[in-house]
Amino acid sequence: MDIQAAVVETAGGAFRIETLRIDPPGGDQLLVRIVACGVCHTDMVMRDGAAPVPFPAVFGHEGAGVVESVGPGVIGLAPGDHVLISFDSCGMCPACHDHEPGYCPEFVPRNFLGTLAPDQGGLWRGAHRVGSNIFGQSAFATRALAHQRNVQKVDPDLPLHLLAPLGCGIQTGAGTVLATLKVRPGQSIAILGAGAVGLAAVMAAKISGANRIALLDRHTHRLDLGRELGATETATSLDMLAGPFDYIIDTTGVPALLGPAVGLLAGRGTLALAGVYPPDPKVPVDASAMMSMGRRIIGVVEGGIDPQRFIPELIDHYRAGRLPMEKLVRTYPFTEIEQAVLDSETGAVIKPVLLMEQSA
CATH class of the missing domain: 3.90.180.10 (Medium-chain alcohol dehydrogenases, catalytic domain)
Structure with a gap:
């Protein structure tokens, strides 16, 4: 047809x-x-x-x-x-x-x-x-x-x-928090980028019970929405964020943010790469600090989830008002x-x- x-x-x-x-x-x-x-x-x-x-x-x-x-x-x-x-x-x-x-x-x-x-x-x-x-x-x-x-x-x-x-977008942000990182109540997380993926991560972090949810973006109206959705603090530049964080999720795809982000991780903390990155980016990382503090960097595709299992979970959160997609x-x-x-x-x-x- x-x-x-x-x-x-x-x-x-x-x-x-x-x-x-x-x-x-x-x-x-x-x-x-x-x-x-x-x-x-x-x-x-x-x-x-x-x-x-x-x-x-x-x-x-x-x-x-x-x-x-x-x-x-x-x-x-x-x-x-x-x-x-x-x-x-x-x-x-x-x-x-x-x-x-x-x-x-x-x-x-x-x-x-x-x-x-x-x-x-x-x-x-x-x-x-x-x-x-x-x-x-x-x-x-x-x-x-x-x-x-x-x-x-x-x-x-x-x-x-x-x-x-x-x-795609919502399951990527929410899946990274809930399925891949498995953020637990009382833990801390910083989310770099307040697009759909980043704001989904904010909502998921609130669902998980994280007690500190920091959000970074250049657009203040997105940060305002992030606070409405559960962010406990916001910043327009990385140097405004005070570590340490148990988890950091990058959704921006900006390689220049990754090296400094590693420095904001707590011991045994994890940086999750959930953005779309340019070919062959060079990211300077202090290998000694990574090793001695037990820090990790992991890549995440589509939240690391199975859509046929995870989408029904997201729908349950939506029905319960915990995932206000309409915003x-x-x-x-x-x-x-x-x-x-x-x-x-x-x-x-x-x-x-x-x-x-x-x-x-």
């Missing part, structure tokens, strides 16, 4: 909505009518060619919608089901078996390269393929093909436009995707979410 999709023609290009043709779902795929899709910083990284994506391409990896049809290999999902879509993984490697699919060795081909199996459908412009299957979905479109492993069924009473960001989200018509991306890049909006329905 024909769909409307936001295509980026070449690296650094604009998001242009045009008519493409989408295949029926094959293999383990589902055809999902996209109701809403969050705009994530990684979408801009891919747009700019800083990740190995196949141009021209359709991005968008925080999709939410309603299943329209399923491929022959799909079990347990049916037309009419409301779903959230997250990243894709193989389901068979040690990382997937350990419920940490973000570290799947097939993460790059399945989520950035848009690799499709012979029995899987994709997107077409006339007789030519358009890069799709990005993060197993390419959800900047009125319909998308997802996979059984990266789809989570949700109750139909839930607001899809608010919960769409659970598929982060601003919605935009799909036709205003360029404005939504600009507002995200400038920091004017925490989490833009595109609404597709009027374009369907």
